[in-house]
Amino acid sequence: MIIPAKTVERLIVYRRLLGRGKRVNVFSHELGQLANVTAVQVRRDLMTAGFSGSPRRGYVVADLMDRLTEILDRPEGHNAALVGVGNLGLSLLSYFSVRHDRIKVAAAFDADPAKVCRVVSGCRCYDVRELPARAAELDISIGIIAVPAGSAQAAADALVEAGIKGILNFAPVPLRTPPEVLVEQVDIMRALEKVAHFAKRQREE
Amino acid sequence: MIIPAKTVERLIVYRRLLGRGKRVNVFSHELGQLANVTAVQVRRDLMTAGFSGSPRRGYVVADLMDRLTEILDRPEGHNAALVGVGNLGLSLLSYFSVRHDRIKVAAAFDADPAKVCRVVSGCRCYDVRELPARAAELDISIGIIAVPAGSAQAAADALVEAGIKGILNFAPVPLRTPPEVLVEQVDIMRALEKVAHFAKRQREE
């Protein structure tokens, strides 16, 4: 079953929202209110996820959580490689190290020899040239790019070369990758400029 | 003229890409290659932006930059308020303080008295209760939320109350705001989980 990207995003949010709060069952309109989407959207999403509820009691939270986890997670979890251990990279490392059950940053890489071999937040930092070897050794399945714009494409190439199928890119440049690799762009500066544009537009109206 | 959100996002990228590199003119397929979108998409976007080129020489970069700036920026610039001066807030402060010409984080706010009154990256930190007063005084037009999930809605309410029309939200919770306020969600953990899901899916196929 293939689930569209936007639906996946919402499923992640649903799971997170249900994680807190010990409800036994939940109605689509309740979950919708929490997630800020319509009740129909919730029902569609859960239908797409192959999950169903009952008219009387809505959705059984525990079962829904199981189904979402089945869809979203891999039982063995994921090991991620962080490329770029500068300011941003270190922030991300501490951000991600609040243990996510299933995703662990297993190794960090940097081109700067001064940063190599240090251990930060329980994560060893290697020379970026070791990426292919370590990726195989540590069973890395996802990459996180936190290098300056100029080195981002090279980092992506190295990750692709190492067989990674998913990349989270914080560098403010579009990456060129083969189609079977998913790149999720997190472009903070663009997000800020977008907000600025809409704030301006709102004032003009 | 109202420009769809997705188009705005790409226009921001186009401007950024054209900023580097001193080209005099550019063809849609070139810009498309840089931005990783099709040439038609570029032409549509520029058409939507009310800009036109010539078959002979493509688009004149200097004029295009002017047009994009006219659409995206406000001549007086924007003052932003950062709410939440924890780990994430401080990272963002230093990230944004690499001077963006038109957007400046003019004040920071936190509920923790220990953080109030400090000056970080040239930005004064106030008690969050002063937000309405300072927002008016400093002509704040956009808000950045970097507080823990539990306080995010309160921060959003305070910003809305202060008349802000655009919010950049880093807290991993959907915000409930009136429809004239644009909320741009930057959900890093969700992005990571999304990548993980697709990496898993890729392996399964």
Added chain:
DNA sequence: GCCTGTGAAGCTATTCACAGCT
């Protein structure tokens, strides 16, 4: 009556296909 499940409609975004310019 109030809920879920879902075909069909509606809306938004992207791509096709080609006319028109130089």
Added chain:
DNA sequence: AGCTGTGAATAGCTTCACAGGC
């Protein structure tokens, strides 16, 4: 010949409207 501009077609996503169950 090679480019831009754009109506029309297509694809993707969301909402409507309502049938069916408890």
